[in-house]
Amino acid sequence: MSEEIEHVKCLIIGSGPAGYTAAIYAARADLNPVLYTGMEPGGQLTTTTEVDNFPGYPKGIDGPQMMEDLRQQAVRFDTEVRTGWISKVDFSGPVHKIEVDGGKKTITADSVIISTGASAKWLGLENEQRLRLSGGGVSACAVCDGFFYRGQDVVIVGAGDTAAEEATYLAKLCRKVYMLVRRDEMRASKAMQKRVFDTENIEVLWNTETLDVLGDEGVTGAKVKNNKTGEESEIEATGFFVAIGHKPNTDIFKDFIDMDETGYINVVPGTAKTNVPGVFVGGDAADNVYRQAITAAGTGCMAALDAERYLAEKGLA
Ligand code: NDP
Numbered sequence: 001m002s003e004e005i006e007h008v009k010c011l012i013i014g015s016g017p018a019g020y021t022a023a024i025y026a027a028r029a030d031l032n033p034v035l036y037t038g039m040e041p042g043g044q045l046t047t048t049t050e051v052d053n054f055p056g057y058p059k060g061i062d063g064p065q066m067m068e069d070l071r072q073q074a075v076r077f078d079t080e081v082r083t084g085w086i087s088k089v090d091f092s093g094p095v096h097k098i099e100v101d102g103g104k105k106t107i108t109a110d111s112v113i114i115s116t117g118a119s120a121k122w123l124g125l126e127n128e129q130r131l132r133l134s135g136g137g138v139s140a141c142a143v144c145d146g147f148f149y150r151g152q153d154v155v156i157v158g159a160g161d162t163a164a165e166e167a168t169y170l171a172k173l174c175r176k177v178y179m180l181v182r183r184d185e186m187r188a189s190k191a192m193q194k195r196v197f198d199t200e201n202i203e204v205l206w207n208t209e210t211l212d213v214l215g216d217e218g219v220t221g222a223k224v225k226n227n228k229t230g231e232e233s234e235i236e237a238t239g240f241f242v243a244i245g246h247k248p249n250t251d252i253f254k255d256f257i258d259m260d261e262t263g264y265i266n267v268v269p270g271t272a273k274t275n276v277p278g279v280f281v282g283g284d285a286a287d288n289v290y291r292q293a294i295t296a297a298g299t300g301c302m303a304a305l306d307a308e309r310y311l312a313e314k315g316l317a
Pocket of ligand 1: 122159160183244
């Protein structure tokens with residue numbers, strides 16, 4: 001680790017709704033939080049266009065604008081927001097060590113709040129990314145964006161519990177849901193599969209892979225291929241949902257923090273505490289079930305309150 005060492009009371013890693021909410025609470029509790037934004041300042045919501053389900057915005061809000069509002073609220077209470085990324089941590093000793101920007105700086109912290117989030121997995125097709133980033137109808141969150149496709153036809157890719165759950169969610173809003181499953185069976189639990197099969201307006205296309213997402217300004221359909229017969233065809237749809245899993249951004253913590261086999265951080269139930277005293281977690285880094293901005297904000301708040309109590313007990317707050 002580097003020569004330059006700075007000590008902070010409360011270090012927050014990540015700048016999504018969990019990180020900024022933790023910062024607002026920590027700052028108001030006089031913990032002088034320092035927040036590192038990470039590689040994607042603002043987190044997953046900066047790749048969303050309209051957020052309609054966050055309470056307090058009756059007319060909806062643009063995702064990047066909402067994150068800017070949260071940032072400004074955190075700064076208003078003197079959170080120090082820094083652009084940078086945490087490259088390494090060492091939680092083995094009594095003081096937590098954190099390396100910034102690949103070793104340019106080392107921080108020691110009395111408490112750490114992990115709010116590094118998770119990233120949706122994508123198919124990796126050029127048009128998928130183009131239409132996702134332009135708000136053109138590609139999404140990895142049916143609960144967030146399904147509403148925009150009311151009465152329309154949509155495609156969803158995936159065959160796990162998330163895809164099954166999101167397909168049935170979309171089926172309530174949309175006229176028709178085409179579910180593209182790449183094998184001849186689904187990974188989703190039997191109960192979730194039954195819900196899919198029992199829903200009239202979901203059509204499961206087995207052994208089907210996506211070759212391309214079609215559309216210039218907005219999605220007009222998908223080009224698909226049956227990997228058994230080799231037959232290629234096009235599906236008409238205005239929304240293209242990808243539900244092939246998420247990856248929590250927790251790799252740098254894995255030597256110190258207890259996680260499940262997919263990398264989601266384990267918490268002491270009902271708290272934001274990890275297995276390491278003084279290290280807390282909020283948001284999607286510990287949540288593979290709800291994954292909403294509002295739940296991330298809620299658990300970010302819990303993390304800050306737990307950190308405050310921890311520091312008070314240690315006589316450090
Ligand atoms: P999973 O990893 O379980 O499933 C991912 C799915 O996406 C698989 O069916 C996989 O296909 C498919 N897939 C992956 N890559 C591609 C690709 N390139 N093209 C097409 N399909 C692809 O992720 P989930 O998000 O569904 O679930 C994560 C965890 O969360 C699971 O443990 C799940 O049980 C849990 N969960 C539980 C819920 C509940 O209980 N209500 C709700 C949601 C999630 P293949 O099967 O061929 O590998």
